[in-house]
Amino acid sequence: MVCRGFIASLNQGRSWIVLPLLLLCLFSLTTCSRDGLNSTPITIGINSWAGYDPFILADKLDLFNKNNVQVEIRRFASTTEQAQAMRDGEIQGAGLTLDEVFSLVGAGFKGKVVLIVDYSMGGDMVIGQKEIKSIAELKGKTIGYEGSVVGGFLLDRALYKYNLKRSAVKLIDVQADKWHDSFVEKNVDALVCFNPVATELLNEHEGNLLFSSADIPFEIIDVLLFSESFYHDNKPAITKILRAWFETLSYIDTNLDKAAEIISAVKNTTPDNYKQGLNSLVAPDLTANRAVFDPTSDKNIYKYSQAIVDFMMSKNMLSKRIHTAGLFESEVLLEIQNPAVYSR
Template structure:
């Protein structure tokens, strides 16, 4: 065992809740793993850059940004995959995607927003020049919608429900681009070697145990998560809609093989990020994926 526990930065997001559930249930060995709770992914990247934490829960694009900044991150597990949680909401007069031509589309100019915009335009047969782009932080979208500053917007819960309740309808969501938008556990490369390897494996196993508990006892899990998320237990369960939490077998399926699905997704995302000037150059993908920390007794045949 290492002298001090491996430290992992975690921000507030429904997809990261199982690892906090594992801690509250006593399944996470806090002698080996210390969770550092922070306000945002920006804080996670800052702590990683400063060497104050050994890893973090990040979106895939954030992991690529960290690597571009010189932080040697490797992905050891996938927390969640968006299956409808990210969407395009449009006003009722916009009945199909190609009706977006000449319209104002609000989107958050980070990588997920850029990725969704790219896929929406591709599905609509349009180019960026065919629409009017409005850069909008997620917390500004409802106000912009209410004041008729946008005709459509790319977003996620709880903003999506607010726009739907304000007369919008869903035209596109992340179910149409499966296994593309996801959250990962990213660890600094030097931490992955002995004597820290057992701590990483313990963390991952505790996460999968918590997912099993969530699936078998959703009410108990939701009750434990509610206070941290600031939601009612019922709203916690509805918040998981639109997300898939891959178990060990599905993590193994997405992260291994001659051409892992996660690697293909990362390459596609890297290209989109370069095109949108979120990265200066494509990620080399060297040491991006380390699937060898997944529990071997769950590996698919």
């Protein structure tokens, strides 16, 4: 390796080749970093939302390595911890909802959105105990929710639809890893949560679906965010990560039973619950992603994002308007060529 040769040359006193080798060594290290081949993996943070499961599967199928990029998928118990890790630079990328991204950017974080992971079409839910039949019945009741942006966003949309203010209900913080127990032990009258836990509560614990992201289509959008500096320095590596992502979507589409088996084992759920959760989200493929990032498309992300910004502004969830023109980047999507397609 060049760097090892450089050290050896120093030991042998060959100072006349120090500068050229030093420059070559530095170039080699820079190239490795940009290509994703350096010894330090690129860390991507995800939470337990079902839409991020392809990252888990890609890791288990070794698809990142097959695309010549080293990636570590770091799982967080809560979106709050995940967002903080992004702020602190502990991770280079994160799967977040678009409203969470806007919250980060509004607080000064500089980032680039490079992928639409999914649209939540029912996977984010407000679930009531069996005696609670509607949002209107929650007046004066206790609602548990994680103090994340997306939890607050869904809750506010639900209350707004039924003309309830937050002051009309009692809100308590329940972190994602406590959702199941909090509901089963009846510490809450209703819970704001998402799959796979939401499906388990409905199927196994007599929960009632009161409101979901299906009631607000295209308003809860999951994306992949990288810090701005990392994005500019590592576009080739990010392109490889996205290529592995789309290959994983192809694998799920053609080998669903095997994919469900692998993911459910990691997440301690059942293959059937995993499969059911897929019905409540839409994961756009490469062609659809490119179209969404195209400003001239009828269904572009710039259009969808403004509705989210408008609502967040109206609820004082943002102190100033987010300018999305420089936030979404399609360059790496356009660089992807011929991702592997799996057969049944």
